[in-house]
Amino acid sequence: xxxxxxxxxxxxxxxxxxxxxxxxxxxxxxxxxxxxxxxxxxxxxxxxxxxxxxxxxxxxxxxxxxxxxxxxxxxxxxxxxxxxxxxxxxxxxxxxxxxxxxxxxxxxxxxxxxxxxxxxxxxxxxxxxxxxxxxxxxxxxxxxxxxxxxxxxxxxxxxxxxxxxxxxxxxxxxxxxxxxxxxxxxxxxxxxxxxxxxxxxxxxxxxxxxxxxxxxxxxxxxxxxxxxxxxxxxxxxxxxxxxxxxxxxxxxxxxxxxxxxxxxxxxxxxxxxxxxxxxxxxxxxxxxxxxxxxxxxxxxxxxxxxxxxxxxxxxxxxxxxxxxxxxxxxxxxxxxxxxxxxxxxxxxx
Amino acid sequence: xxxxxxxxxxxxxxxxxxxxxxxxxxxxxxxxxxxxxxxxxxxxxxxxxxxxxxxxxxxxxxxxxxxxxxxxxxxxxxxxxxxxxxxxxxxxxxxxxxxxxxxxxxxxxxxxxxxxxxxxxxxxxxxxxxxxxxxxxxxxxxxxxxxxxxxxxxxxxxxxxxxxxxxxxxxxxxxxxxxxxxxxxxxxxxxxxxxxxxxxxxxxxxxxxxxxxxxxxxxxxxxxxxxxxxxxxxxxxxxxxxxxxxxxxxxxxxxxxxxxxxxxxxxxxxxxxxxxxxxxxxxxxxxxxxxxxxxxxxxxxxxxxxxxxxxx
Ligand SMILES: Cc1ncc(C[n+]2csc(CCOP(=O)(O)OP(=O)(O)O)c2C)c(N)n1
Numbered sequence: 287x288x289x290x291x292x293x294x295x296x297x298x299x300x301x302x303x304x305x306x307x308x309x310x311x312x313x314x315x316x317x318x319x320x321x322x323x324x325x326x327x328x329x330x331x332x333x334x335x336x337x338x339x340x341x342x343x344x345x346x347x348x349x350x351x352x353x354x355x356x357x358x359x360x361x362x363x364x365x366x367x368x369x370x371x372x373x374x375x376x377x378x379x380x381x382x383x384x385x386x387x388x389x390x391x392x393x394x395x396x397x398x399x400x401x402x403x404x405x406x407x408x409x410x411x412x413x414x415x416x417x418x419x420x421x422x423x424x425x426x427x428x429x430x431x432x433x434x435x436x437x438x439x440x441x442x443x444x445x446x447x448x449x450x451x452x453x454x455x456x457x458x459x460x461x462x463x464x465x466x467x468x469x470x471x472x473x474x475x476x477x478x479x480x481x482x483x484x485x486x487x488x489x490x491x492x493x494x495x496x497x498x499x500x501x502x503x504x505x506x507x508x509x510x511x512x513x514x515x516x517x518x519x520x521x522x523x524x525x526x527x528x529x530x531x532x533x534x535x536x537x538x539x540x541x542x543x544x545x546x547x548x549x550x551x552x553x554x555x556x557x558x559x560x561x562x563x564x565x566x567x568x569x570x571x572x573x574x575x576x577x578x579x580x581x582x583x584x585x586x587x588x589x590x591x592x593x594x595x596x597x598x599x600x601x602x603x604x605x606x607x608x609x610x611x612x613x614x615x616x617x618x619x620x621x622x623x624x625x626x627x628x629x630x631x632x633x634x635x
Numbered sequence: 636x637x638x639x640x641x642x643x644x645x646x647x648x649x650x651x652x653x654x655x656x657x658x659x660x661x662x663x664x665x666x667x668x669x670x671x672x673x674x675x676x677x678x679x680x681x682x683x684x685x686x687x688x689x690x691x692x693x694x695x696x697x698x699x700x701x702x703x704x705x706x707x708x709x710x711x712x713x714x715x716x717x718x719x720x721x722x723x724x725x726x727x728x729x730x731x732x733x734x735x736x737x738x739x740x741x742x743x744x745x746x747x748x749x750x751x752x753x754x755x756x757x758x759x760x761x762x763x764x765x766x767x768x769x770x771x772x773x774x775x776x777x778x779x780x781x782x783x784x785x786x787x788x789x790x791x792x793x794x795x796x797x798x799x800x801x802x803x804x805x806x807x808x809x810x811x812x813x814x815x816x817x818x819x820x821x822x823x824x825x826x827x828x829x830x831x832x833x834x835x836x837x838x839x840x841x842x843x844x845x846x847x848x849x850x851x852x853x854x855x856x857x858x859x860x861x862x863x864x865x866x867x868x869x870x871x872x873x874x875x876x877x878x879x880x881x882x883x884x885x886x887x888x889x890x891x892x893x894x895x896x897x898x899x900x901x902x903x904x905x906x907x908x909x910x911x912x913x914x915x916x917x918x919x920x921x922x923x924x925x926x927x928x929x930x931x932x933x934x935x936x937x938x939x940x941x942x943x944x945x946x947x
Contacts, residue, residue, distance in 0.1 A: 310781060336781040340774070341807040348771040348804065352747070352778020355765045360778070378768050482763040482779065484786050486742035492757060494748075495766040 288467045295457040296321035298431035298464050299389060300329060303361050306436035307472035308387070309335035310360040312349035314342055314368060317401055318455035319391035322363045343368035347375025347388075354384035355493060357477025359439055363389035366399050366407060373414065376448055380418040380510070381495035385442035385475075387435060388420075389451045391458040394592075394617050402619040403454045405541060408596035411450045412570040417507070419514050421449040421521070422569040424540040428462030430567075436472055441521060443475040445513055452569065454592075456542045456621060517571045524573035524580075525565045528555055532583035533562035535634050538610075539590040540566050540597070542621050547590050550627035561631055569597070574604050581608060586634040590627060592617045636680055636698045637687070643694035644672035647721035647914075647921040650686035650695065653881055659686055670720065685881045691725025691921075692716055693732075708732030710741045710761055717755050721921020723911025724752055726878045727820060728759050730888040731791070734895060735762070743787045745779050747772040749801070751793035752826040752913075753819075770801020773808040776815045787898065788815040795825045798834035798859050809867040812903040816894045819859070819906070821936065822913040830916030835859070837935055842916075860908050860941045867904055870944030872897040877910035877938055879928035890940065902944055910936055 293301065299322050303311070311330055313323040323339070330337040336353075340346035346362050353360040364372060369390050379386055390411055394404030411422050421441050423434045431453065438449040482491055497503035528551060529536060539547040544565040551563045564580040566573050581587050588611045589598040598612045613630045614622055637658070644666065650659050650673060660676040680697075687695040687705035692715065697705040711732045718724045735741055744762040748754045750769035757764040767775040772790035780788050797805045797819045805817060824842055825831040831844040834857040839848045860875050872894050876887025887909055894905035910932050912924035919927060 310778070312778065338777065338781065338811075341803055341810075344771070345774040345777075345804050345807060348767065348774030349778035349781070351767070351771075352765070352775040352780075353782050354778070355775070356745075356779055356782040358782045374768055375771075378766075382765070482745045482765055483783065484743045484745060485761065485763050490761050491763045493765050494757065495768070 287469060288465055290463050290465050292461055293428060293432070293464045294321055294459065294461050295428050295431045295453065296391065296459065297325040298428050299363070299435060299451070300325035301466065302432035302435040303387070304329055304333050305432070305466070305470055305472065306359065306439045307474070308359045308361045308435065308439070309333060310353040310358050311335070311362065312338045312340050312346040312353070312360070313362050314340050314346050314364065316365045316368045318393070318458050319363045319365050319389060321459065322389060322391070343371035344374065347372045350386050351375055351378055351382070351384060354379065354386045355382065355482045357475070357481030361387045361389065361435070363391065365391050366393040369407060369410060376414050376420065377416065377418065378495050379448045380414055380416070382493045383446040385439070385446050387438040387442055387449050387451065389453070392452065392454050394619065400619060401455070403456050403542060403592060403621050404617050405454060405543065405592040406596070406617050407452060408569060408593060408600070411452045418510065419570050421445070421447055421517060421571070423449065423451050424567060424569050425451065425453050425457060426541055426544045426565060427457065428464050431457060432464045432466065440473060445517060447513065454542045514571070521568060522571050522573035522575055523567040524576040525567065526576060526580040527551060527563040527565070529562035529564060529580040531560065533560045534584065535561045535586045535588055535631050536564055536581045536584040537561070537588045537590055537627070537631065538564045538577065538597070538601070540569065543590045543592060546621060546624050547627050549624040550631060553624065554628060554631060559635060572600060572604055574601070574606070577601065577606065584608070586611060588613060588630060588634060590622070590630065592621065636682065637675055638696045638698070639672060639674055640694040641666050641672045642668070643692045643715050644670060645692055645720035646670035646672055647691060649689050649691065649721060649921050649925065652922045653685050653689050655683060655685065656681060688881050688884055689726065691718065691722060693725070693729045708736045710735045711759055712761055714758055716759060718752060719915040721912065721914040721924060722752070723822060723878045723909070724755070724820060726884060727818070727909050727911060728756055730884065731818065731891060732760065734888065734892045738892070738895060740787045740895070745783065745786050745788050747776045747779065747788070747790045749790065749792040749796035750827070751796050753791055753793045753796065756791045770796050770799070771804055772796070773801065773813070773817060774804040777808060777811070777813050780813060780815050784814065787895070789895070790815070790817050792817060792819040793826065794819060794821040794823070794835040794859070795833045798857050806863060806866060809863045809871060809904045809906070812868040812871065814898055814901055814903050816898050817906040818891060818909065820909050820911045822911045823932065824913055824916050826913050826916060830913070837931065856935060858936060860906065863906060864942040868944070870902055871942050872902070872905040872944055873942040874940045875908040875910065875936060875938050877928055877933055879910070879925045879933070883938065886938070897944070
C-alpha cells in the first residue's frame with residue numbers, strides 16, 4: 287500500500303535504505319548526518335538487521351567492507367571530516383569491487399568545517415585514489431532521499447562499485463512529504479560467485495586488495511576504466527525542466543541549488559522568460575548527453591553550485607563546449623535564495 | 636622416519652637444533668630456490684615429530700613404520716610459503732592449519748588479512764579470505780561476523796598492525812566482545828617494510844628507525860595482551876605463546892585451539908599473541924633468533940593465559 291509520511295530527509299534516507307533491503311549499518315555520529323545514523327539505530331532492529339556505532343569512521347567503513355565482502359546490502363553515512371577518513375576504506379572497496387552505499391551529508395570548508403550548507407564534496411565524492419570513480423547520486427528533495435537508496439543498491443551490485451548519495455544538510459535536516467510503499471520488494475542480487483561464506487562445496491573465494499603482478503595490475507586498470515565507460519553509456523540520469531522550447535538560459539544545478547533554481551526558473555517562466563533548468567541526478571556518470579541536449583540552443587548556461595566550480599570544471603573537462611557562467615563562484619554560508627538566482631539569470635537575458 | 640620436501644626446505648637449520656637424536660643435517664646440496672636443504676643423516680630417527688613441529692615450511696613428514704605421524708595440514712595450499720628462512724610466520728601458519736584440520740573448520744572459515752608479512756597467510760590457506768587495510772582487519776572481521784554469526788572468523792596480524800595503526804580497531808573488537816579470534820605475531824619489528832621500530836620493540840633495540848637503540852621517546856614496549864585484558868568482557872580469552880621451542884609451540888597451539896573453541900562456543904572475544912622471530916631484520920641466523928626469544932623477549936612478555944573467561 288502506498289502512503290504519505292512527513293519525514294526528515296535524513297530519516298527518509300534510513301527508511302529508504304531499509305526498504306531497499308539494507309540490513310547492515312555501520313556509522314559514526316557527525317552533524318549533519320547524525321539523524322540518519324540515529325534513525326537506522328531505531329529501525330534496523332525491527333528489520334532484523336545489524337546496527338553498529340563504530341569507534342570511528344575508519345572503523346565504520348572497514349566494517350562496511352566486511353559486510354560487503356559477504357554480499358550483504360550495507361550502508362554507512364557521514365559528513366566531510368568523516369568522509370576524509372572514509373577514503374582509505376573506499377579505496378579498498380574499489381580494490382575489492384565490493385558494492386556498498388555511502389551517504390555524505392555535506393559540510394562546508396576544510397578541516398572540521400562549518401555546519402553551513404555546502405556542495406563542496408563534489409570532487410571527493412566522485413574520485414578515489416588510483417583513478418577510481420564512485421557512482422554519485424544527488425537527491426534534491428525528500429522523496430529522492432527515500433527513493434535513491436534503492437537505485438544506489440541496484441547500481442552498486444550491478445557494477446560492484448561504491449555508490450555515494452551526496453546530499454546537503456538543508457534536505458537532510460528539513461522535513462518533507464515522502465510517498466512510501468510498504469509492499470515494495472527490492473531486488474535480491476546473486477553474489478554467489480564472489481561473496482565470502484566459507485568454502486563449502488566450492489573453491490575458496492579470495493579477495494585481495496593489492497596488485498603485485500604487473501599483468502594483473504594492468505588488467506585491473508583496464509577493467510575499471512571499461513566499467514566506468516559502461517556506466518557512462520547506461521546510467522546517466524537527469525531531469526530537465528522547461529527545456530523543450532530552446533530556452534535562452536539554462537541553469538545547471540543539483541541538490542538544494544536545483545530546488546531553489548527550479549523555483550527561480552518557474553517564477554521567470556510565469557513572467558514570460560524563456561529559461562530552463564537541467565538537474566543531474568547522477569554526478570558520476572555525469573549525464574552529458576542530456577546536458578548537451580537541454581542546452582543545445584541555449585544562449586547562456588548558468589551553473590549554480592555552492593562551490594568554487596567543481597561541477598562546472600567537471601562538465602568542462604568532459605568536453606562541454608559552451609560558455610558557462612558560474613554562480614555564486616564560491617560556497618556562501620547560506621543557500622542562495624530564489625530572488626538571488628532570478629537576478630543571476632536576468633543578468634544574462 | 637622423516638621425509639624432507641627438498642624444494643620447500645629453506646635450510647634454516649631449526650630442525651637440526653631440536654632433533655633429539657641428531658638425525659637431521661644439511662645435505663650440502665642446493666635446491667631450485669638456492670637453499671642447502673636438510674636430510675636425514677642416519678637411521679636413529681625415533682619418529683618423535685619434533686622436526687616437523689618446528690619446521691617453518693611444513694616441509695617435513697614424519698612416519699612411524701608406515702603410519703604418517705606428522706605432515707603438512709590439509710587446509711594448506713600446495714604453494715611454498717613466501718616468508719624468509721626461519722621466519723616464525725611459517726610455524727604459526729602451520730599450527731593454525733593443523734587446528735583448522737583438527738576442528739574441521741576449513742569450510743566454515745572466513746579469514747581476514749592485515750598488511751605486513753602476515754598478509755601472506757591468504758596464499759597458504761584454502762579458505763575464504765578477504766584482505767583488510769593496514770590495522771583494519773578487526774573492523775572488517777566485525778562486519779563479516781555481523782553478517783555470519785555462525786561462521787568461523789579470524790584475523791592474523793602483525794604487532795605493528797595491531798599495536799600501532801590498528802590499535803583502536805582491535806581494542807574496540809575486544810571492548811564490544813566481538814565473537815571472533817585475533818591471532819597476532821609479535822616479532823618485535825615492522826617486518827614487511829624492512830625492520831622499523833614497532834610498538835613491541837624492546838628498549839635498547841637497534842632498528843632501521845632507532846639506529847641508536849629504542850628509547851622511551853619511541854615508546855615503552857606495549858604488552859598488548861595485558862592491555863587488552865583490562866577492557867571488554869570478563870569472559871574473553873587472551874593468551875600469549877611463543878614458538879622458540881617445541882614445548883612452547885605445542886602450548887601455543889593449545890592456546891590458539893582454545894581461542895577458536897571459545898569463538899565456536901559463542902563466548903565472545905578471543906586473542907592469542909605469538910612471540911616469533913624475524914631473523915632477517917634481527918640480523919641473526921634463525922637458530923640464534925629463537926634463542927633471543929627465549930633469553931630476552933619472553934622475560935618481558937611473559938607466556939601463559941592472561942585472561943581466561945570465568946566460564947572458559
Ligand atoms: C596505511 C598504510 N600505512 C603504511 C603501510 C606500509 N606498511 C606495510 S606493512 C607495514 C608494517 C607491518 O608490520 P607488522 O604489523 O609488525 O607485521 P610484520 O610485517 O612484522 O608481519 C607497514 C608500515 C601500509 N601498507 N598502509
